[in-house]
Amino acid sequence: MTMSEIKIDPRIKRTRKLIMDSFIELAMKKDVKDITIKDITAEATVNRATFYSHFTDKYDLLEKSLTEDLMMNVSNEIAQHEKLTEDTIVSIFLSITTFHLSLSSQCRRSFQAFSVTIEAIIKKKLEAIFYQALLKQHAADSDESLRIAAFMLSWGIYGASVDWKQSSSIAPEEYIRLALPYFMYGMDFYVTAE
Amino acid sequence: MTMSEIKIDPRIKRTRKLIMDSFIELAMKKDVKDITIKDITAEATVNRATFYSHFTDKYDLLEKSLTEDLMMNVSNEIAQHEKLTEDTIVSIFLSITTFHLSLSSQCRRSFQAFSVTIEAIIKKKLEAIFYQALLKQHAADSDESLRIAAFMLSWGIYGASVDWKQSSSIAPEEYIRLALPYFMYGMDFYVTAE
DNA sequence: GTCCATATGTTGTTTAAACAATAAAAGCCA
DNA sequence: TGGCTTTTATTGTTTAAACAACATATGGAC
Numbered sequence: 001m002t003m004s005e006i007k008i009d010p011r012i013k014r015t016r017k018l019i020m021d022s023f024i025e026l027a028m029k030k031d032v033k034d035i036t037i038k039d040i041t042a043e044a045t046v047n048r049a050t051f052y053s054h055f056t057d058k059y060d061l062l063e064k065s066l067t068e069d070l071m072m073n074v075s076n077e078i079a080q081h082e083k084l085t086e087d088t089i090v091s092i093f094l095s096i097t098t099f100h101l102s103l104s105s106q107c108r109r110s111f112q113a114f115s116v117t118i119e120a121i122i123k124k125k126l127e128a129i130f131y132q133a134l135l136k137q138h139a140a141d142s143d144e145s146l147r148i149a150a151f152m153l154s155w156g157i158y159g160a161s162v163d164w165k166q167s168s169s170i171a172p173e174e175y176i177r178l179a180l181p182y183f184m185y186g187m188d189f190y191v192t193a194e
Numbered sequence: 195m196t197m198s199e200i201k202i203d204p205r206i207k208r209t210r211k212l213i214m215d216s217f218i219e220l221a222m223k224k225d226v227k228d229i230t231i232k233d234i235t236a237e238a239t240v241n242r243a244t245f246y247s248h249f250t251d252k253y254d255l256l257e258k259s260l261t262e263d264l265m266m267n268v269s270n271e272i273a274q275h276e277k278l279t280e281d282t283i284v285s286i287f288l289s290i291t292t293f294h295l296s297l298s299s300q301c302r303r304s305f306q307a308f309s310v311t312i313e314a315i316i317k318k319k320l321e322a323i324f325y326q327a328l329l330k331q332h333a334a335d336s337d338e339s340l341r342i343a344a345f346m347l348s349w350g351i352y353g354a355s356v357d358w359k360q361s362s363s364i365a366p367e368e369y370i371r372l373a374l375p376y377f378m379y380g381m382d383f384y385v386t387a388e
Numbered sequence: 389g390t391c392c393a394t395a396t397g398t399t400g401t402t403t404a405a406a407c408a409a410t411a412a413a414a415g416c417c418a
Numbered sequence: 419t420g421g422c423t424t425t426t427a428t429t430g431t432t433t434a435a436a437c438a439a440c441a442t443a444t445g446g447a448c
Contacts, residue, residue: 009436010239011404036425045204047406052427203406205434230395241436246397 016054018044020065027110063121070099071125078133089183093176096161126154156183210248212238214259221304257315264293265319272327283377287370290355320348350377
């Protein structure tokens, strides 16, 4: 499908999944800081040394557990469309809000302490993905301007998801449609339109 | 706990479980004869060659899948009591009826074709377990008489479970309590009691 | 019947994970 | 504070599982 990273040893996939799932499972029951590596590997039926061959420590695992699912969706979304369109923005926004919903319903206690960390992680990932996508479309333009565009996009779309969660009562689809013009045409749309 | 078979590589346990669970899962959906090894290993995320290092073929897997759970219970039950008592008979009977119930509710379509095979497998296993248990209690007696006793017990208790399922409307506990005298004292009880 | 695709077993090699031993850090509590 | 247990992190060795390639065998379709 995605042609990148074909042929990865199934044992690696399985072990990573076992560890991540066990971690999420444990995080639903107790605080992340009270979870030991031993707890995780015991739950995952995996040797403790194996943990360290996949993750550097608990917070590396936290990061990867949180972003893997979300970013898989987002990356696929972008890869599918092959270039950024309004629809791309919409479906990425929906991926993020869905992710936040599942996070807050699944394991609020454990993860709310990391909301700042989570935000930073996701924005950074989004930025990288946007940057790559932009590079393909605008190979000519300067790297720096594309980097900045990617940065603005990631902050904008993540910020929109936060705003939606905190203040808005409309459906996420509706919300992002309202915000779309800003993403596509910038401030100009709102200032000069009549 | 049971002190026997300590220290078995967790990968072996995991793989066996993955394969067996996948097989049961598939057997709920389609006929056993239509399930390929490839189907099973795909579902289990295990290499096909690995299948053959654990089971000789599909019917070996069938046999082990069917008996593993049941026999685990039965063996533990006997191991706990350390000798055969009325209570042992009762709880083994209950294990068998429970097993039959779960089998008929889970995957009737696939397994009803094997009812004869299943009966043979279980009786043979029961016989072996009874024989071992009797050997401990009556080391002095002749092997042959113990073997026969084990044989009679296994047929009796399995037959009782079949009779209960087919003809009886009372609870299994009640049923086996009624049959207990025969197991304990044999025909004599019914003939000479007054 | 032949042809073709798919399923079954088997084998030698490579690799991921288990294991055991180790040293250092972190808690803990008296 | 010192002594104790628990957890962390790393390393060399062993083993189970993945992989690829192979030789049958089975089963439809033509």
